Amino acid sequence: MDEAAAMTEAAKRCGEGRGPPKAVVRWGRRAWELLEAVRRRAPLVQCITNFVSMDLVANALLAAGASPAMIHSLSEIDDFTPRADAILINVGTLSDGWLPSMRAAAAAAARAGRPWVLDPVAVSASDFRLEACLSLVGLRPAVIRGNPSEILGLSSACRIRDSKGVDSSHEPMDAVGAAKSLAQASGAIVAVSGAVDVITDGRQVVGAHNGVAMMQRITATGCAVTALIAAFVAIDPPNALEATACALSIFGLAAELGMAMAKGPASLRMHMIDSLHGLDEHTVASRVNISFIA
């Protein structure tokens, strides 16, 4: 079984028999509405992100029509964060100096009623990073987006922390189960990126099927799509599950279109930004591929 089929099967298993009937969402239409609103309203997205990703994150946001601001000084958080429409916090090149800014921005976002999105890059790389991510999860992100290893690591750490020492905290779960568990523990929408992006609120599970494998050969595509999620959630914070799925699918679609012109990762990076900028209604409505899978 390939990775996409395995993810779908796992999602079905985890959702068996639970929850009310799924709302009817016309995903292509919804994705276009959100992209069009991003272009019209140009949400200001404050990005506290890693050094590797800053360029791609800012350019992806601009290509989608949003307005990026790479502002991370602790001295600027109180003034600036309440003015942002959404905040991205990405721990990729975490340092002692930046962590207080991240915590302050998350707290300021909460006070101002702004959604913020967490990218827990390499969360299991060190105790420092894990503790930092756990403390950030406690500051109520609207969305957490990571690759399968990151979501498994973070979810497992949350379960151990919350557990009363019962054995079930240590049962192995696949990334879909881990995502649902993390969503339930944190109150966030959780997105796991991959061949199929899986998005869950802890109950419903949605799959976003757009994208190309070569995206993994470009550093910071994950960071960029997390930023795009922040821009989409800024448009419709109460419907963060839909906004997250649409952002992932739109980014994947831009990569599909870019792949038709690319010779390798470097030119794909360029062509996917061009394609994101040029997306039109017909292409989005007809090619966005999202479905409820549990």
Ligand SMILES: Nc1ncnc2c1ncn2[C@@H]1O[C@H](COP(=O)(O)OP(=O)(O)OP(=O)(O)O)[C@@H](O)[C@H]1O
């Ligand atoms: N096999 C694949 N097929 C299609 N799209 C993929 C595949 N793997 C990843 N993607 C897409 O690539 C983007 C980045 O996902 P990935 O899981 O590589 O993130 P990441 O590991 O956090 O990356 P980074 O840390 O470099 O930013 C997402 O938009 C995802 O949908």
Ligand SMILES: Cc1ncsc1CCO
């Ligand atoms: C390569 C790398 N190292 C720290 S952050 C980053 C970018 C991808 O997350």
Ligand SMILES: [Mg+2]
């Ligand atoms: Mg990443």
